Amino acid sequence: xxxxxxxxxxxxxxxxxxxxxxxxxxxxxxxxxxxxxxxxxxxxxxxxxxxxxxxxxxxxxxxxxxxxxxxxxxxxxxxxxxxxxxxxxxxxxxxxxxxxxxxxxxxxxxxxxxxxxxxxxxxxxxxxxxxxxxxxxxxxxxxxxxxxxxxxxxxxxxxxxxxxxxxxxxxxxxxxxxxxxxxxxxxxxxxxxxxxxxxxxxxxxxxxxxxxxxxxxxxxxxxxxxxxxxxxxxxxxxxxxxxxxxxxxxxxxxxxxx
Amino acid sequence: xxxxxxxxxxxxxxxxxxxxxxxxxxxxxxxxxxxxxxxxxxxxxxxxxxxxxxxxxxxxxxxxxxxxxxxxxxxxxxxxxxxxxxxxxxxxxxxxxxxxxxxxxxxxxxxxxxxxxxxxxxxxxxxxxxxxxxxxxxxxxxxxxxxxxxxxxxxxxxxxxxxxxxxxxxxxxxxxxxxxxxxxxxxxxxxxxxxxxxxxxxxxxxxxxxxxxxxxxxxxxxxxxxxxxxxxxxxxxxxxxxxxxxxxxxxxxxxxxxxxxxxxxxxxxxxxxxxxxxxxxxxxxxxxxxxxxxxxxxxxxxxxxxxxxxxxxxxxxxxxxxxxxxxxxxxxxxxxxxxxx
Ligand SMILES: Nc1ncnc2c1ncn2[C@@H]1O[C@H](COP(=O)(O)OP(=O)(O)O)[C@@H](O)[C@H]1O
Ligand SMILES: [Mg+2]
Numbered sequence: 001x002x003x004x005x006x007x008x009x010x011x012x013x014x015x016x017x018x019x020x021x022x023x024x025x026x027x028x029x030x031x032x033x034x035x036x037x038x039x040x041x042x043x044x045x046x047x048x049x050x051x052x053x054x055x056x057x058x059x060x061x062x063x064x065x066x067x068x069x070x071x072x073x074x075x076x077x078x079x080x081x082x083x084x085x086x087x088x089x090x091x092x093x094x095x096x097x098x099x100x101x102x103x104x105x106x107x108x109x110x111x112x113x114x115x116x117x118x119x120x121x122x123x124x125x126x127x128x129x130x131x132x133x134x135x136x137x138x139x140x141x142x143x144x145x146x147x148x149x150x151x152x153x154x155x156x157x158x159x160x161x162x163x164x165x166x167x168x169x170x171x172x173x174x175x176x177x178x179x180x181x182x183x184x185x186x187x188x189x190x191x192x193x194x195x196x197x198x199x200x201x202x203x204x205x206x207x208x209x210x211x212x213x214x215x216x217x218x219x220x221x222x223x224x225x226x227x228x229x230x231x232x233x234x235x236x237x238x239x240x241x242x243x244x245x246x247x248x249x250x251x252x253x254x255x256x257x258x
Numbered sequence: 259x260x261x262x263x264x265x266x267x268x269x270x271x272x273x274x275x276x277x278x279x280x281x282x283x284x285x286x287x288x289x290x291x292x293x294x295x296x297x298x299x300x301x302x303x304x305x306x307x308x309x310x311x312x313x314x315x316x317x318x319x320x321x322x323x324x325x326x327x328x329x330x331x332x333x334x335x336x337x338x339x340x341x342x343x344x345x346x347x348x349x350x351x352x353x354x355x356x357x358x359x360x361x362x363x364x365x366x367x368x369x370x371x372x373x374x375x376x377x378x379x380x381x382x383x384x385x386x387x388x389x390x391x392x393x394x395x396x397x398x399x400x401x402x403x404x405x406x407x408x409x410x411x412x413x414x415x416x417x418x419x420x421x422x423x424x425x426x427x428x429x430x431x432x433x434x435x436x437x438x439x440x441x442x443x444x445x446x447x448x449x450x451x452x453x454x455x456x457x458x459x460x461x462x463x464x465x466x467x468x469x470x471x472x473x474x475x476x477x478x479x480x481x482x483x484x485x486x487x488x489x490x491x492x493x494x495x496x497x498x499x500x501x502x503x504x505x506x507x508x509x510x511x512x513x514x515x516x517x518x519x520x521x522x523x524x525x526x527x528x529x530x531x532x533x534x535x536x537x538x539x540x541x542x543x544x545x546x547x548x549x550x551x552x553x554x555x556x557x558x559x560x561x562x563x564x565x566x567x568x569x570x571x572x573x574x575x576x577x578x579x580x581x582x583x584x585x586x587x588x589x590x591x592x593x594x595x596x597x598x599x
Contacts, residue, residue: 092484093481100473104484104488104490115472
């Protein structure tokens with residue numbers, strides 16, 4: 001293991017008027033690690049992830065990448081240090097086609113500074129085919145694509161570039177079973193490459209299948225952070241719903257340790 | 259592959275495929291041809307060389323305004339100030355010429371003044387977060403007010419022959435001297451305004467299709483939040499569009515005032531509606547993300563020919579207003595239907 005975590009979030013805070021969306025949250029992520037971020041709707045998961053991706057500016061706290069303090073004022077700042085995000089809303093421009101969306105904000109250009117649409121098309125075709133061999137509608141505006149195809153574009157965009165930290169905010173919400181399995185494979189493959197992943201998910205099966213650690217949020221606070229072996233599904237549900245572990249948890253864990 | 263997602267049908271219906279955009283442009287082109295045929299039948303003078311030149315001149319002003327308007331509309335905005343900015347720019351050019359500046363630097367100054375008005379629009383919209391409709395409505399009054407104040411509401415005339423060249427000159431014009439000493443135009447040539455419009459149209463189409471800024475203009479209008487999250491500098495992109503619109507309004511002002519060889523502070527009232535109509539008839543969507551230069555050119559010709567043809571047919575100016583008013587509403591109505599899910 002390297003000396004520093006890939007990223008550390010220290011004492012992060014975000015509020016909207018009276019709403020405390022994120023309160024004193026600290027969190028880290030190491031290379032090749034998948035950390036599940038769980039919690040009710042409105043628990044603050046998306047806000048926390050958006051802060052890390054530079055899309056939202058926190059009211060307080062510190063972010064360190066590779067041990068160095070960073071300040072993100074826009075998404076490009078986070079991308080520049082290798083943080084890629086699949087937003088819950090997907091963040092696609094409806095009237096543009098898949099290649100244009102994939103390279104939006106990072107367009108490939110020719111020697112004369114013109115858009116190199118031919119190359120972008122070719123690159124997009126390759127990376128999309130890797131995620132979904134049936135992806136054919138490269139020239140259609142993404143508004144005409146299915147939810148699953150749109151999600152595939154958002155995923156492709158996040159892994160195409162030099163990614164060190166991947167934030168996935170409910171990446172399988174619009175996917176069918178086979179595509180969900182494909183995303184799970186992808187997560188395992190990226191983990192093996194040493195990429196660190198935050199996975200926001202409601203799917204207990206996915207979480208226990210893929211995550212090394214979980215962090216549970218409730219009303220903006222972290223109410224539990226555990227290695228996946230330490231907890232059962234019931235424990236996690238209790239954290240999500242009640243904000244605390246079942247009363248017998250420590251006793252059970254002590255037993256297991258002995 | 260299983261796409262169990264709910265939005266599939268919804269998006270498919272809502273989509274505006276490239277095919278649909280082409281279809282729209284084609285029907286606009288057909289309308290244009292029908293208009294020309296109709297007016298030609300109604301009045302034989304409509305197709306005369308002289309009248310064709312008049313149409314071309316009229317259209318080049320609407321076209322220049324329409325191209326800037328198209329960029330703004332694609333970002334999801336609107337620019338109601340172009341008619342007033344056109345007047346202000348022309349006045350500034352005229353005053354500079356009166357002050358002794360040569361024509362080309364004076365015209366450059368006028369265009370820059372237009373660009374500055376656009377920059378102010380962009381600033382108010384992106385930094386003060388004022389909706390484009392209100393911000394540019396304010397500029398409509400501000401620019402008109404400045405133009406009237408600077409001139410005391412009086413036109414500036416006697417600007418010299420060189421000032422009139424842009425609006426009245428032509429490339430490849432062949433004139434022969436007749437025996438009686440009067441010149442006879444053998445070939446009217448290609449008017450400078452038409453050449454200018456062509457150059458600007460090609461330049462703008464290149465920007466929109468082949469350059470990053472163009473891509474970002476479409477992305478911003480399509481989904482501003484998505485564009486921002488994708489790393490597009492949304493505010494800079496919008497600012498760019500409004501500056502372009504202002505500068506092109508300035509250019510159009512110079513063409514028009516040069517044509518009249520007079521700087522008229524009250525010129526260009528309601529021209530913004532012609533520009534908006536040209537863009538929307540050409541397929542630009544007021545909800546953003548859609549539009550193009552070639553469509554707007556067709557739209558500009560439709561408006562230009564409609565105005566001129568109604569004139570030629572002896573329709574009164576009041577009736578003309580009524581017709582154009584209905585055309586604007588009709589064009590926007592079609593846009594609404596296209597965007598309805
Ligand atoms: N842009 C915003 N403005 C105001 N309140 C917000 C905004 N974004 C999120 N919130 C509020 O912050 C809280 C956390 O939201 P979010 O992070 O989206 O939750 P989650 O992703 O865990 O469902 C919610 O109460 C939500 O209403
Ligand atoms: Mg969320």
